[in-house]
Amino acid sequence: MRQRPTALFALDGGNLPRLFPEDVLSSLVGLVDIDPALTVSDFDDAAVRPRLADTEILVTGWGCPLITPRVLDALPRLHTILHTGGTVKKLLATEVWDRGIAVSSAAAANALPVAEYTLGMILLSGKDVFTAREEYRATGSPTGHVRRHDIGNVGRRVGIVGASRIGRRVIELLRPFDFDVVLHDPYVDAAEAEALGVRAVALDELLASSAIVSIHAPATPETRHLLDATRLALLPDGAVLINTARGSLVDTEALVKELATGRIRAVLDVTEPEPLPADSPLFTMPHVFLTPHIAGSLGNELRRLGLTALREVERLLAGRPLAHRLERAELDRTA
Known part of the structure; x- marks a missing residue:
């Protein structure tokens, strides 16, 4: 049996049940080795550091701490970042692409x-x-x-x-x-x-x-x-x-x-x-x-963002390309 890839949530824990309601979370847990009780708000947290060395997939979202070159150094096996929000411009250092890490965004959702x-x-x-x-x-x-x-x-x-x-x-x-x-x-x-x-x-x-x-x-x-x-x-x-x-x-x-x-x-x-x-x-x-910036995903619409990340995991495990991969060249003309 193929070993499940190791993944980690890096987002505001309060949003986790909205982005990944029970059925969506259950499907994700069935595909990757991820701890739903652990959501990273600080990559220097002592409870987080031991997990970083084995992490292959980061599932990020609103509240994710900046992913800097120093953070990347602590994630030597990281190959994919699945962002459940829209823009990643202020979240990811350009070294993410320099190191060949694939980035997917839920911007389309x-x-x-x-x-x-x-x-x-x-x-x-x-x-x-x-x-x-x-x-x-x-x-x-x-x-x-x-x-x-x-x-x-x-x-x-x-x-x-x-x-x-x-x-x-x-x-x-x-x-x-x-x-x-x-x-x-x-x-x-x-x-x-x-x-x-x-x-x-x-x-x-x-x-x-x-x-x-x-x-x-x-x-x-x-x-x-x-x-x-x-x-x-x-x-x-x-x-x-x-x-x-x-x-x-x-x-x-x-x-x-x-x-x-x-x-x-x-x-x-x-x-x-x-x-x-x-x-x-x-x-x-x-x-x-x-209106107070409410046009984007709210309430039950957040589920669609989590589903986007889940579908990307399914594609990864099936050996198919990401459906919403973001290339560095796109950053200059995206939000």
Whole structure:
């Protein structure tokens, strides 16, 4: 009988039962030698150090300590890191790839609820639901809203900024509806955009012509404040800006000034800074729908992240390539 590979959880122990509910954990334990009672929060912990020398697979997640060259030195048999979260940019030293260690991420699984949240917000924004709610509360009558001719989702242009996993999933989810979808992504040419079922346009054109703009680009030095005061001013009157990516992509000060005019609206699940200070005007502005970074996996959606890691283990043991392997070259253009 083949010996099971030795694995180790390196993540916040409080998340373990959410990521690996009983049936998923049982399946994992049946495939690898892993102790569900041991979750690493410090690789220097005396209770952890003896386990490191034999560890071949690290199952990481939120709360995992940084994996530095010194940590790698203590993991001489490590060949695979299975991350149950999305980004690994701040978690893994580049030496991980230098040493030939395979890295897999659950980013594709985590993209699904973000895209679903975005779709919901696009549909609601097209009907201007948030304004209607406030007007109904204030007047007790829906008459003003239902007589408006500038709302509805037929033919409305939606601009997608970034053909990331999430951006592509949003495009897919929008297909059954009567939207006109355009895309800006510097890494996607016209032919690839056409294959996605959208039209590639320059960023300024997208901003100036879209009724709803949804941001799905990665946070990199190049994309910091991608939407600054000049670009925010391009948005048409009544436009809605949706950000479920990273707060740093939008200049918060410039956005607050633009929102204060009442000219545009915003749906923000991420902000800069995050969390916002208690006195941020974004909390009380009438044209802002603000949520506390909840678009990603929550509740029973976390199970899907654990299942992603389990499926990768199954592929490893079957001698098949990882389905969600992350190469170092991708880091510069991923979140």
